Amino acid sequence: MSEHIVSRNVYLIIFLSLMVGTAITVVAAFQDFPGPMNVIVAMTIAVVKATLVVLYFMHVRYSSRLIWVIVASALFWMGILFALTLSDYWTRGWL
């Protein structure tokens, strides 16, 4: 599998998207959304920004399946870490 070279224009578009995302998350932080929406909005923007960095700056979109598996394994074990710990702490009040 030969190497895919990401073009300069793609890098510039990703950079501008990340800057816009940063501006939006700052503006959104000062709005009083109902309930937990402030957290959800901020984290959604952060996840989108991180995904853009991983896929394009870190070339994962153009990488082999093996790299995809490694990246997915990181998310999977992070999921276990959070799910098991929070299912303990957040349910203690139910007793």
Added chain:
Amino acid sequence: MAESYAVEHEASHPGLQHHFANMEQQREAGTLGMWVFLVTEIMFFGGMFLAYTLYRSKYPEAFAVASNHLDIKLGAVNTAVLILSSLTMAMAVFSTQIGRLRAQVVYLALTIVLGLVFLGIKAVEYHEKYVDHLIPGTLIPGNPFNPHLELPTGVSMRHVEMFYWIYFAMTGMHAVHMVIGIGIMSVLLYFAAKGRFSPEYHSPVEVSGLYWHFVDIVWIFLFPLLYLLGRHLGGHAG
């Protein structure tokens, strides 16, 4: 056996290690190894993100008060600086891939400068926290945690202090990663200036770039979590 491999390699690039069949295989193995390392880094920072999540869900008001005392302008500027440094890093890799070696050196140097700007701004922020007695515990002898904050009823100063433990642990470890990253970039810059990297051999630039982008991603999460959440509640900021 070993000699036959050596003969086979004579026609190939001097950067090719003897245990790889060709440059392509060597590059892919290097990238894979870097990603495995980054998974351990994700787990390392993951533990701290988990601690943040737990304490913030337990003491949301205290965390809002503490968070509102951070300088949102400096945090936002630093976010922009890091994103720009990720662009210059990506352009350094791109320049190496297409063989523009002068541009490669310039982009690596720019990445180092932007990394230093980030650390400089971080140092200004840390100093502000020192002046405001917001360094948790007695980490600084003679300047214990003792901020002049108006606390809403029911909010404990101990929980505000917990936010600052987490703030300094996470931004501190992030800053350590930045320092290491700048060190790596300096080594790359030295070898790049000597013309070691080329379209055929650019794995060191590529995998160092992966590390740099990872450190950027950590900050992409730290900025909203530490600086922004709780901002809409307003009021109590100093």
